[in-house]
Amino acid sequence: MFGFGAKNIGIDLGTANTLVYVEGKGIVLNEPSVVAKDTSTGDVLAVGSEARDMIGRTPASIKAIRPMKDGVIADYDTTVAMMKYFLQKSGATGKPYVMVCVPSGVTEVEKRAVTDATRVAGAKDAYVIEEPYAAAIGAGLPVMDPTGSMVVDIGGGTTDVATISLGGIVSARSIRMAGDKMDEAIISYVRQEFNLLIGERTAEEIKMEIGSASVEGAKDLGPMSVRGRDLVSGLPKTIDVSGEDVAKAVQEVVQAIIEAIKDTLEETSPEIAADVIDRGIVLTGGGALLKNLPGVISDATGVPVFIAQDPLECVAIGTGESLKHIELMKRRSR
Numbered sequence: 001m002f003g004f005g006a007k008n009i010g011i012d013l014g015t016a017n018t019l020v021y022v023e024g025k026g027i028v029l030n031e032p033s034v035v036a037k038d039t040s041t042g043d044v045l046a047v048g049s050e051a052r053d054m055i056g057r058t059p060a061s062i063k064a065i066r067p068m069k070d071g072v073i074a075d076y077d078t079t080v081a082m083m084k085y086f087l088q089k090s091g092a093t094g095k096p097y098v099m100v101c102v103p104s105g106v107t108e109v110e111k112r113a114v115t116d117a118t119r120v121a122g123a124k125d126a127y128v129i130e131e132p133y134a135a136a137i138g139a140g141l142p143v144m145d146p147t148g149s150m151v152v153d154i155g156g157g158t159t160d161v162a163t164i165s166l167g168g169i170v171s172a173r174s175i176r177m178a179g180d181k182m183d184e185a186i187i188s189y190v191r192q193e194f195n196l197l198i199g200e201r202t203a204e205e206i207k208m209e210i211g212s213a214s215v216e217g218a219k220d221l222g223p224m225s226v227r228g229r230d231l232v233s234g235l236p237k238t239i240d241v242s243g244e245d246v247a248k249a250v251q252e253v254v255q256a257i258i259e260a261i262k263d264t265l266e267e268t269s270p271e272i273a274a275d276v277i278d279r280g281i282v283l284t285g286g287g288a289l290l291k292n293l294p295g296v297i298s299d300a301t302g303v304p305v306f307i308a309q310d311p312l313e314c315v316a317i318g319t320g321e322s323l324k325h326i327e328l329m330k331r332r333s334r
């Protein structure tokens, strides 16, 4: 922990993870977007990693809450409590100006909820930046050049697809299909195929370890031993899940991501489409790490696909970089 005056701050307020970027310092905090609360008093008991470890393991008197859902605020008061904690933990002592990213295509009401929550959490003032734009900056794409770039940010709650040129978004799509939906799909697949009930943390671990975007490419992945509760006997049970099982489970989400990319490409001008073919599509966000995803997207679109360096940090880095233009951003987001 360290203290600093009112420096500008960038926050990637994600459905799965929140990252805080302090101007001049870089990323100083990266924690799960989870809050544990006492259900009777409403008191906050833990935030971040400590609270995440409680998911699925809390007694009736404690609830582990993920206050963001599908990229937007689902529980306002809990989001404020979480942001306040993260700002303090990042060492913010004065009242900073804060830039927060939001998925493209969110409503004005959803945007206002984010800026209000940030002010209530301690910001002097708050502004928003669109997530795919921040992701593109963080991935090092030439956003200001007269050349088209395409970025696909696959987070926990949303997949944001955008083409960018000359400092602005040319076309964009945001779908509420990303990492969380993959976890849900794995939970229902395991329930249907194996009569086994597993928790969301387990599903996420399975996805990260043996998840694959292509069934073909999953042959060498797994098997992985998975523990849960047998739906018939009600008792704990261990089963083996194969990479192909997981690939089949996440197919619907992968196809939805591909459709969003195709739709966005179809909407762009021939010049930008040509630039994207030349330069390729860049993937950011934690979902970009799903095995075989670049190959599957490339096969479906005919465009080369790359994963950005540090995909989980691109949005936070881009939000932080955009603080350099905070005066312009203030005018733009008004």
Ligand SMILES: Nc1ncnc2c1ncn2[C@@H]1O[C@H](COP(=O)(O)OP(=O)(O)OP(=O)(O)O)[C@@H](O)[C@H]1O
Residues within 6 Å of the ligand: 012, 013, 014, 015, 016, 017, 018, 070, 071, 154, 155, 156, 157, 158, 159, 178, 179, 180, 204, 207, 208, 211, 284, 285, 286, 287, 288, 289, 290, 291, 311, 312, 315
């Ligand atoms: N190796 C991996 N394979 C597959 N998925 C992964 C991997 N690592 C992380 N993820 C997934 O990435 C998601 C989190 O990514 P990220 O932190 O970019 O999202 P976020 O910014 O919190 O969400 P959003 O942008 O929707 O608000 C989670 O669903 C997580 O399970």
